[in-house]
Amino acid sequence: MPTMPYTPKEMMTIAAARTIRNNDIVFCGTGISMIAAMAAKHISAPESIIFFETGAIDSRLEEVPLAVGDPRVMYRTAVNGSLLDAFATMQNRTTGRRVVGILGAAQIDPYGNLNSTVIGDYDAPRVRFSGSGGAADVASFVSRTIIFMQHEKRKFVPKVDYLTSPGWLSGGDARRQAGLCEGGPQLVITNMAIMGFDPTDHRMFLKAIYPGVRVSDVTQNTGFEIDVSRVESTPPPSEKELRILRHICDPQKLILD
């Protein structure tokens, strides 16, 4: 069956949306994570709940918010709480287990540790980014995180310049030893491929590539050695999935431009 043309951003959004399940509580940041969460409600997880660190729980997103503090996240929620409520929901052992967090970053290492603070030395940075926001909290608390990245060598690095949000730390059992909650990064979704983490040593491996992408494209754009022996292929977005993205989730192309 011929497929409709689509952009890498649309593929990334659909790849994330497909992993969201009914009854998941989806923590969204700014940007395509919101579109992925909105799409999931129309595709596979109508009973999933979208929530924001600002305290909005089960937002009725009739228009795309352009920030997690956008008034659009406040409309017809179940509860408009505060930041303290939102983070407590994630730190809470019962509700936190149901939360899937979607994050992004400037750098990622082989164990899914994220940097969204500085490039260069912290005391004299070459480039300053926004900083943690709620990312370090989400990454510390929730059972599953999904990470959006652009697949570039300078972003997939052996060691992050600053560890803002904890992944599997040094791998293996390190996360538990540091005192963090169970769980951690599950998937890294890029413009080329989907990476998973080995269940034992928690190192990143290539899980699936998108149509038209070669394994060598991924290895050449990854700044560390990555296991490619388990690679599968990802089905392209279906017409139905693309229609939902373009006509329901982001008709103004505010995010998927």
Next chain:
Amino acid sequence: MDKTMALADAVRRYIKDGCQLSIGGFTINRNPMAAVYEIIRQGKKNLHLYAHSNGQGVDELIGAGCIARLEIAYGGSGRFAATCIRFRKAVQERTIQVEDYSNYQMSLRFMAGAMGVPFLPTRSGLGTDIIERWGFSRSMREANPHLPDQKVCVIDNPFQGHTDTQKVVLVPAIHPDVTVIHVQKADRHGTARIKGLPFVDVEQAKSAAHVIITCEELVEADELRENPDLNQIPPFIVDAVVPVSHGAYPTACYGHYDYDPVFLKHYAALAKNETTYQDYLDNHIRASVTHEAFLNKAAGGRLDSLKADPATGYARNLDRR
């Protein structure tokens, strides 16, 4: 007690050079912008600013040179600036000193201040550089009586693994000299009501020695007391009540008006260039004697299009491209 006063008087009386300040709001929503512009107009210097993700207001205070030290979780304005532009520039050029926390850690720090305890615990940040790397050195902390001697402190759970927790991060309380928040409704005595998400405004206000409230609507006490369940701010913590229409502009105020995408995009462009930014500071902010005068220049007749739909709390179908 009638606490209403003019914005310029409230800022002059409570915000002193070198003081510790916090402002309410979140990224592009309900920042107390009229107060921010008045702080800039009065040329306040050497302020120590506490923020979580109070985007636009933080960036403008930094850009105007009011801030010397900043404790912050997130310097961004959503899609308008993934990293706030003047914040980025100031950190890269090292014209401000900055200490990084997470949003929950900063929220807990305000909460600790509001509660009157020295710190609160969390499991957030274990294993990260937020714990390991300090922006404010130990000697700087020792020299400043307002700062705790440590950024954070990690301890073993003193309750022997209770709730399956081995370690916690303790984050120190914040007690700003003054907190400024913008709300939808307040009365003359300082009772106030926030509509939509309160963010951390309530804890920020309760942690401070002095509180300035700017409000869209000044209402009679009876109106607020008809539905006290909807009020968050008690009058006795408030020092000044300042009615100021569009006091959060260019950020949003739920139920009243949306953020102004045209202005925020224009601001991002001006902020990238030193000449255009200085021109913006001089001609938009400093040359405007009042917030109303600033609005006339900055909003250029767009205020009507930003008016919130009463059914949604924001401006439906606003062109945000």
